Amino acid sequence: MGILVFLIGGAIVLEAMTFPRGAEMSGVRNDWYVSPALMPYIIGSGLAIMGIVLFVTGLRASGTAAIVKAFHEVTAGIARVGHPKASTVRFMAVVGVLAVSVFLYIPRVDFVVAAAALLAGLMTMFVFEDELLLRRLVVLWAALAFAFFIFCVSGLHAGATEAYYFASDIVGGVIFIAYVAVAAKLTGDQRQMKIWRLIALSLAVPLVLVPLFKYLLYIPLPREGGIVALMDIVRYDILDPVQE
């Protein structure tokens, strides 16, 4: 933890070094103490020093044996990459689904579709408490996320969105349907009813939350694509048409 705190402090200091400092701020000559980098420097250096203190304290308390043990745990973890423990799979599933949704889907796909994919992913993975199913669904989710990642980095996403604004929503929708279809098949016949109920719930929740936040609380969404555009039509053209 000491090393982590030190790294975070160091990263803050490095980032602060890119901030304008007194002399050249906005092209106007200024004193050093009006620089926005001042506080990050203080916080970052404080964190780095405290990280070192924490590391040294931990080292003194536990001795070098603790470092050797931690090293062995890390190497054992790396050796188990192909066969992770159940707790590791659960943790990676939660973090992976959230990270993929936040970094990949939500900024590029309509929020309703991205939110439905997130909910469907997490609910189907954890509701049955079946470790084998969880592992299979994690692999399926990762494969579909990788496909979407390739779609984005290959430049297809930019080109398709430029040609047709809702193109990435369609791709996101296809990925969601693919996940749902394969997940339903993997779950087995006995649990079909439950999984379709879960999928209906994962669609219903964003369909309730999005209008609530967008039209009642006036909070815009990260990406308002095809589904939100349809909601706009319902809200502004059908339910409450603007009087000319």
Next chain:
Amino acid sequence: MQFLSLFGHMVSSIGSLLNNPLAILLLFGSVLLGIIFGALPGLTATLGVALLTTLTYGLNPGPLLLMENPTFLPETGAILFLAAAAMWIIGIFMARQVIKILRIPQAILMPIVGLLCIIGSYSLGNNVFNLYLMVPVGIVAYFLGEMGYPIAPLVIGLILGPMADESLMRALMVSNGSFMPMFTRPVSLMLVVLTVLTVVSQFPFMKALKTRLAGLGKAVPAAACDEAGDSGGAGISASTPEPA
């Protein structure tokens, strides 16, 4: 067993507190007085965050609060009255229904909470960067929580950080870039000393020193008693009046 008895005592204390409306009134009254007059009653970390609400809205807690914002107190009173009325209505009509939320399996409830977290962090500044920050901060906070680090200081830092940045820059502009006023003004000096003492007191050498000093404190009276015993108890009998 000691832990269990302590836990039992704690539960019974909380139970007696909840059975005593006057105690609750006094508790919230003290927090409210803290918010209005800037006093610091015995607070938990959560109530400490509540104390900072005035600062986040640009109000200065303390006696000047009522002079600068004469409507603050009646408004707060009215809000509290309305809140009490609303809580009564909700408690009477909705408590039985709302408690059913707890019966929803965690595998369904937690993804929905996660989705609300995503919308919430995006709505803070309508900025996708907030989302990008949410995932790593959540992971780090999870590990910090697992290792027993309190999260409340992190929350307080989040609230006080921008204010500290602004105030430091203003103070340096007033003093032409000199840090000396922090050490020459009594209030700021006291705060600096308290901060340094708080940090230093956590170092192992300081803890060892404290233990040694406590040991000396216990050893001195014991030695004094031994000496008194060696001299035939004259030291005690000389100062103790003879019974009539």
